[in-house]
Amino acid sequence: MNAPFPLSSETISVADLRDPGEVCRIERFVADNAGTIFQRPKWLQAVDRSTGHKASGLVAERCGQITGWLPFSEVHSPLFGRALVSSGFGVGGGPLVALHDGANENTAQALCKSAEEVAIRSSCPSIELRNGDAPAGWHRWNDSHCGFETDLADDDEQQLLAIPRKQRAEVRKSLKLDLEVSVGTQPADRGAHYAVYAASVHNLGTPVFPRALFDTMLDMFGDDADILTVRHQGEPVASVLSFYHGGAVLPYWGGGTFAARHLRANERMYYELMLHARNRGCDRFDFGRSKTGSGPYNYKKNWGFEPQPLSYASWTAPGHEPRDLSPNNEAYSAKIELWKKLPLALANRIGPSIARGLA
Numbered sequence: 001m002n003a004p005f006p007l008s009s010e011t012i013s014v015a016d017l018r019d020p021g022e023v024c025r026i027e028r029f030v031a032d033n034a035g036t037i038f039q040r041p042k043w044l045q046a047v048d049r050s051t052g053h054k055a056s057g058l059v060a061e062r063c064g065q066i067t068g069w070l071p072f073s074e075v076h077s078p079l080f081g082r083a084l085v086s087s088g089f090g091v092g093g094g095p096l097v098a099l100h101d102g103a104n105e106n107t108a109q110a111l112c113k114s115a116e117e118v119a120i121r122s123s124c125p126s127i128e129l130r131n132g133d134a135p136a137g138w139h140r141w142n143d144s145h146c147g148f149e150t151d152l153a154d155d156d157e158q159q160l161l162a163i164p165r166k167q168r169a170e171v172r173k174s175l176k177l178d179l180e181v182s183v184g185t186q187p188a189d190r191g192a193h194y195a196v197y198a199a200s201v202h203n204l205g206t207p208v209f210p211r212a213l214f215d216t217m218l219d220m221f222g223d224d225a226d227i228l229t230v231r232h233q234g235e236p237v238a239s240v241l242s243f244y245h246g247g248a249v250l251p252y253w254g255g256g257t258f259a260a261r262h263l264r265a266n267e268r269m270y271y272e273l274m275l276h277a278r279n280r281g282c283d284r285f286d287f288g289r290s291k292t293g294s295g296p297y298n299y300k301k302n303w304g305f306e307p308q309p310l311s312y313a314s315w316t317a318p319g320h321e322p323r324d325l326s327p328n329n330e331a332y333s334a335k336i337e338l339w340k341k342l343p344l345a346l347a348n349r350i351g352p353s354i355a356r357g358l359a
Helices: 020-032 041-051 105-121 156-161 165-175 187-203 211-224 258-263 265-279 295-302 330-341 344-358
Strands: 005-007 010-014 054-062 065-077 081-086 126-129 139-141 145-151 179-184 225-232 235-245 248-256 284-291 307-309 312-316
Touching: 010 065, 010 105, 020 041, 020 065, 041 054, 041 065, 041 211, 054 105, 065 105, 065 344, 081 105, 105 126, 105 312, 145 295, 156 165, 156 265, 165 265, 179 187, 179 265, 187 211, 187 225, 187 235, 187 248, 187 344, 211 225, 211 235, 225 258, 225 265, 235 258, 235 265, 248 258, 248 265, 258 265, 265 284, 284 295, 295 307
Parallel strands: 081 126, 248 284
Antiparallel strands: 005 010, 010 054, 054 065, 065 081, 126 312, 139 312, 145 284, 145 307, 179 225, 225 235, 235 248
């Protein structure tokens, strides 16, 4: 049984995500307080089941009611070390506090301070928050990545006109090409997506995530996730696995083959996803995060999205070096170039065991 951490009239304890009742209670709290998909226990559980990174988190309560929640995955990797990450394989996470129960930033910071104790007990010398408030003394920054989100238009033509002229011309060209678009979650959809995504990240010099991660996410989220694939003459050239949460579509794991560029398959893919999402009842398109000033950052600006700086924070136990997984880290640059030169079949075979640590 977890011993609670006292906080005046609040208590903070480690959540038992093996208990279906506790999971439902936290899922309801996330939904009621405008939490992100990365704060849902279901996200943590999918990561746990597919990669072995334990799903956990801290719950703040007052009089039996949840007032705050800090989700995290206990990430462990022989190459990249151990850490509590909020949330594993997510671009968001961090503490979530109740909107109308008198909870405030003190609750968020108390959750973070309690996480320090959990990290030490779990032999995790680092904590990473991918959103939210952090206590004084933690390393905080908001200049590394930006998020991109905008409203969807009311109909197909207005959606096309909402795209800036130069990018709209590329979309119009893609609509004239011999491209087929399908949406689904069947084995054929999953196989096509993984093949395209693996080729895409290999070209960037990055190990591909385990296929089990994608399969488990699709199984766990059910109707709230799907795959949109663009094919040319029957061959998949672009594909994206998207989530639907809080009225927004999140194209999350996507990519294209070398052929996608001259076929403008990515342009077709994202435009078709906008239409598909609106037909599903979504009113916003969340284009995810990109490193500030990078190629993907500029690509999303070309679509008319305004970058919004994202806040991050980390804590490192005394006597330890900060965990740094940035591809701009000089220690990784030579490895990235070497990885690009590996045969794709070999990279796909050994990549998932490495990529598990990149949560």
